[in-house]
Amino acid sequence: MTVAICCLLLCVACGMSNADPAGSQPRIALITPAGTGELAEAIRLGAEAAAKEAGAELITVEAFPSEGLTYAPSNPDFTAGQGKVKQEHLQNGTYPLSEREQAQVDAVSLALEQGASALLIDPLSEKTLSDIIQKVQTKDDNGVIIPVILLNDEFPVKGITSVISIDNVEAGRQAGQAMAVLLGGRGRIALLGPDPVNPVLINRELGVEESLAQYPDIHVETQSVCSTRDSCWQAAKQLLDQQQVDGLIALQEPASLGAADELNRRTSENNGNMVKIVGFGSEQQQLEQLQEGRIQHLIVQNGFSAGYLGVNQAVARLNNQQVQARVTLETKLVSTDNMFWMDNQKLLFPFVQ
Amino acid sequence: MRTFAGWIRSLWLKLRSRLRSSRVSSIRFIITWSFSVFIVLVLTIMAMLLHDKFTQAAERSAELTTRQIVDQVSYNLEDYVRSMSHLYRAIEEHMLRDGTWEGDQVDKQLDTLLSSREDIISITLLDSTGHLLKNRPSAELKPSAHVTQQGWFQSALRVPDHLSFSLPHIQNMYTGPYKWVVSMSKGITVRQNGQDRQVILLVDINFKQMDELSRRVSLGQRGYVYIIDESAGNIVYHPQQQLMYMGLKSENIEQALVATGSYEDEADGQKRLNAVKSVANIGWKIVGVAYLDEIMTTRQEVNGYLIRVLLVVLVLVILVSLLLSSSLTRPIRRMERKMKAVERGDFNVELPIEGPLEVERLSRRFNLMVYKIRTLMNEIIHEQEQKRRLELEALQAQINPHFLYNTLNSVVRMVGMSRNEEVITMITSLSRLFRISLSQGKTIITVREELEHAHHYLTIQQMRFKCKFNFSMTAHEDTLDCLTLKLVLQPLIENAIVHGIEYHMDEGCIEIRVYREDDKLVFRVTDNGVGMTEDQMSKLLMGSPIVKSGAGSGVAVRNVHDRIQLYYGEAYGLEFESELEEGTTVWIRIPIQSEREEDDAHESE
Numbered sequence: 026m027t028v029a030i031c032c033l034l035l036c037v038a039c040g041m042s043n044a045d046p047a048g049s050q051p052r053i054a055l056i057t058p059a060g061t062g063e064l065a066e067a068i069r070l071g072a073e074a075a076a077k078e079a080g081a082e083l084i085t086v087e088a089f090p091s092e093g094l095t096y097a098p099s100n101p102d103f104t105a106g107q108g109k110v111k112q113e114h115l116q117n118g119t120y121p122l123s124e125r126e127q128a129q130v131d132a133v134s135l136a137l138e139q140g141a142s143a144l145l146i147d148p149l150s151e152k153t154l155s156d157i158i159q160k161v162q163t164k165d166d167n168g169v170i171i172p173v174i175l176l177n178d179e180f181p182v183k184g185i186t187s188v189i190s191i192d193n194v195e196a197g198r199q200a201g202q203a204m205a206v207l208l209g210g211r212g213r214i215a216l217l218g219p220d221p222v223n224p225v226l227i228n229r230e231l232g233v234e235e236s237l238a239q240y241p242d243i244h245v246e247t248q249s250v251c252s253t254r255d256s257c258w259q260a261a262k263q264l265l266d267q268q269q270v271d272g273l274i275a276l277q278e279p280a281s282l283g284a285a286d287e288l289n290r291r292t293s294e295n296n297g298n299m300v301k302i303v304g305f306g307s308e309q310q311q312l313e314q315l316q317e318g319r320i321q322h323l324i325v326q327n328g329f330s331a332g333y334l335g336v337n338q339a340v341a342r343l344n345n346q347q348v349q350a351r352v353t354l355e356t357k358l359v360s361t362d363n364m365f366w367m368d369n370q371k372l373l374f375p376f377v378q
Numbered sequence: 379m380r381t382f383a384g385w386i387r388s389l390w391l392k393l394r395s396r397l398r399s400s401r402v403s404s405i406r407f408i409i410t411w412s413f414s415v416f417i418v419l420v421l422t423i424m425a426m427l428l429h430d431k432f433t434q435a436a437e438r439s440a441e442l443t444t445r446q447i448v449d450q451v452s453y454n455l456e457d458y459v460r461s462m463s464h465l466y467r468a469i470e471e472h473m474l475r476d477g478t479w480e481g482d483q484v485d486k487q488l489d490t491l492l493s494s495r496e497d498i499i500s501i502t503l504l505d506s507t508g509h510l511l512k513n514r515p516s517a518e519l520k521p522s523a524h525v526t527q528q529g530w531f532q533s534a535l536r537v538p539d540h541l542s543f544s545l546p547h548i549q550n551m552y553t554g555p556y557k558w559v560v561s562m563s564k565g566i567t568v569r570q571n572g573q574d575r576q577v578i579l580l581v582d583i584n585f586k587q588m589d590e591l592s593r594r595v596s597l598g599q600r601g602y603v604y605i606i607d608e609s610a611g612n613i614v615y616h617p618q619q620q621l622m623y624m625g626l627k628s629e630n631i632e633q634a635l636v637a638t639g640s641y642e643d644e645a646d647g648q649k650r651l652n653a654v655k656s657v658a659n660i661g662w663k664i665v666g667v668a669y670l671d672e673i674m675t676t677r678q679e680v681n682g683y684l685i686r687v688l689l690v691v692l693v694l695v696i697l698v699s700l701l702l703s704s705s706l707t708r709p710i711r712r713m714e715r716k717m718k719a720v721e722r723g724d725f726n727v728e729l730p731i732e733g734p735l736e737v738e739r740l741s742r743r744f745n746l747m748v749y750k751i752r753t754l755m756n757e758i759i760h761e762q763e764q765k766r767r768l769e770l771e772a773l774q775a776q777i778n779p780h781f782l783y784n785t786l787n788s789v790v791r792m793v794g795m796s797r798n799e800e801v802i803t804m805i806t807s808l809s810r811l812f813r814i815s816l817s818q819g820k821t822i823i824t825v826r827e828e829l830e831h832a833h834h835y836l837t838i839q840q841m842r843f844k845c846k847f848n849f850s851m852t853a854h855e856d857t858l859d860c861l862t863l864k865l866v867l868q869p870l871i872e873n874a875i876v877h878g879i880e881y882h883m884d885e886g887c888i889e890i891r892v893y894r895e896d897d898k899l900v901f902r903v904t905d906n907g908v909g910m911t912e913d914q915m916s917k918l919l920m921g922s923p924i925v926k927s928g929a930g931s932g933v934a935v936r937n938v939h940d941r942i943q944l945y946y947g948e949a950y951g952l953e954f955e956s957e958l959e960e961g962t963t964v965w966i967r968i969p970i971q972s973e974r975e976e977d978d979a980h981e982s983e
């Protein structure tokens with residue numbers, strides 16, 4: 026009897042000593058955003074850094090291959106949990122919106138299957154986000170709600186833990202202000218690439234208009250809706266051919282690239298006609314255009330910080346700590362002249378290649 | 379309120395009394411708790427000592443590991459930088475030999491070199507105005523690169539003939555992806571066409587190699603390595619330089635710059651161990667950062683483990699000591715039960731002789747004691763029984779029908795002879811005799827009464843035997859009130875008459891004297907009868923008191939002796955002295971007891 030009790034106790038003791046509290050690492054899934062190669066990579070690096078710091082595990086789930094250049098992961102340890110959904114469209118590189126939305130929802134399912142306890146996502150649309158939230162909420166079988174952290178977007182959907190985003194209105198203001206300075210407070214400008222359904226672009230447009238309102242001599246002539254580099258180039262060509270504009274504010278990456286392409290063409294054809302371009306983003310090609318002086322200014326956001334803070338918020342929520350509902354990231358205006366300053370180098374070129 | 383306080387109070391009192399009673403002071407309790415407390419105390423001290431030792435060792439080794447890792451990184455970097463310097467020298471020799479850098483031979487050699495080293499991004503030869511002389515792989519220089527304003531160009535001009543390494547920066551001279559590079563540059567004077575000419579040779583090496591050397595370092599879960607520039611304190615490499623740039627993180631660079639070896643600091647409320655090592659040739663300093671709480675997990679683990687061990691040991695110790703104490707106290711409790719039985723009056727108990735030595739001994743003694751008590755009890759019972767029997771016998775002897783018959787016969791004869799006087803005396807004596815014999819059932823009477831009894835008896839016998847003998851009685855005055863056992867004289871007198879005088883020719887004479895002898899009261903009965911032989915005398919007191927002889931007289935004497943010894947002890951009793959044809963003398967010796975003492979003795983009974 027006593028011997029049995031002693032044995033039992035010893036077993037219990039052994040069992041206790043084997044139970045390792047460090048075993049339960051939170052697993053955080055990053056659904057890689059679409060299209061924005063460098064920004065996505067920066068976000069991933071930031072998330073990795075935060076995960077390492079917080080002792081969490083980061084898995085990246087690719088909704089679909091990003092356009093443009095792909096980058097080798099800088100830290101092979103963190104690529105183990107990488108998953109891919111729908112690769113059959115790789116060759117042509119463009120997808121209809123509905124398909125991309127579905128791919129993102131599928132990626133969330135994949136992440137949940139892999140045991141993710143938190144999600145970091147840059148959703149394509151409000152619909153996608155609603156679907157994702159619904160999926161996440163039906164998933165929580167233990168009554169534990171999986172935190173969903175939004176990166177770089179603002180959609181009025183309930184059930185989001187935290188939003189990490191730049192202030193797009195402020196970014197628009199910066200762009201407008203920079204353009205005004207470039208033009209010396211006088212001239213006509215056109216907005217390239219606004220989108221009446223994308224809240225991000227609407228806010229940027231709002232910011233631009235707000236800041237330009239201070240300059241009575243600056244007139245916003247036209248708005249050209251376009252979403253790809255090619256269509257934006259066409260739009261820019263049309264604008265420059267038909268009207269006399271002094272500046273272009275490209276509200277999204279493809280728009281600024283398209284505008285710069287047109288400018289390039291005109292320079293090589295010696296058509297004179299120098300227009301100023303202020304764009305958003307920090308894609309490699311945008312940076313080349315910036316160095317060459319085709320684009321005068323870029324409004325740059327720090328993707329690394331977004332990923333880092335996103336994971337931090339997720340970990341805080343998982344640890345039942347205070348979570349900020351909204352984290353606003355700063356944006357920075359980079360010009361041709363200062364792009365190679367050391368600080369800006371670190372912002373614009375976050376990866377060692 | 380009051381009732382509650384009262385309730386609490388009563389509860390406390392109950393608890394205290396319970397604590398005071400059996401439990402707390404029981405051997406079982408004492409053994410259990412003293413064992414447990416002692417062992418746990420010892421274990422705790424041991425655990426604390428071990429814990430200190432363990433954690434110190436763990437911390438030392440963690441610090442050592444951190445330092446070693448940093449040393450290793452530094453060594454690797456140094457090695458890399460050295461190999462790059464060699465490469466640079468090789469390129470310089472191939473390119474600038476004889477002052478001619480044009481020619482296929484040089485191109486071929488450089489291309490070979492480039493293809494063998496994938497970490498060399500570009501080789502560029504410029505003149506002192508920043509004009510491109512030659513580059514491999516050949517590409518157009520971007521006008522927007524502003525070569526003359528770049529750091530490596532200026533430092534090559536400033537310190538000629540000295541190979542300088544730049545901080546990592548973005549290479550922006552050529553089209554293609556922007557890459558992080560470290561520029562090796564040197565201002566060299568070459569002789570070309572008989573003229574000295576200042577050229578600048580730039581070799582850009584990919585920073586990836588160094589980045590990986592540093593990034594792959596693992597110092598615990600969260601530890602990392604960063605590199606600073608020793609001269610200006612710029613951060614050369616940091617795994618989180620994005621965060622530093624965004625102001626989300628900062629490093630204590632001032633301290634790292636001046637420190638040698640290792641130091642501790644605190645960031646975001648977490649203590650960290652920093653190990654510092656300079657990298658020769660390139661002027662960088664490597665700082666390894668390890669989080670102390672990760673090192674300290676050893677401490678927590680050790681803590682938890684020790685606590686668990688302590689708990690288990692405590693439980694085990696309590697169990698073992700409970701078992702031990704109960705097995706030790708079991709015989710004691712058994713003994714207690716047996717003693718209780720004895721207390722209740724059951725003397726037929728016996729403890730098994732087993733258990734620990736002390737208990738075994740105790741059991742043996744107990745058994746012996748109980749045995750003795752039992753024997754004594756039996757003796758007492760036996761004695762009491764004997765006393766009653768003897769008394770009854772004595773009484774029965776008094777109411778001897780022969781005696782009564784003879785006496786009454788004598789009375790009838792005397793009545794017939796109209797000797798009324800004598801009849802009255804005889805009847806009176808007889809009645810007195812019986813009254814004293816009975817004397818309200820008392821066993822002890824005064825000497826006076828005993829003498830009176832003897833006197834009446836003698837009177838009756840004298841009359842029966844027609845004055846065949848005479849008698850005398852003398853007693854000291856102070857003996858008369860002493861107490862004596864009832865009816866001790868009569869059997870002796872009877873004996874003297876029946877055996878001594880009845881068959882004697884001469885007139886018999888019986889003398890009774892009572893006197894003190896030291897602390898004893900002595901009755902002496904002397905007759906001048908036929909006497910006894912030694913044999914008869916010894917038989918008188920030896921014969922079994924239980925066997926009744928036909929005559930019964932012999933037993934009566936024996937009965938007296940036994941009664942005296944039963945009442946007063948072995949030291950008292952009868953003594954005979956006899957000589958044939960001379961007579962016999964009997965001494966009765968009993969202790970002197972006054973009437974009052976006897977009363978006390980009765981009361982105390």
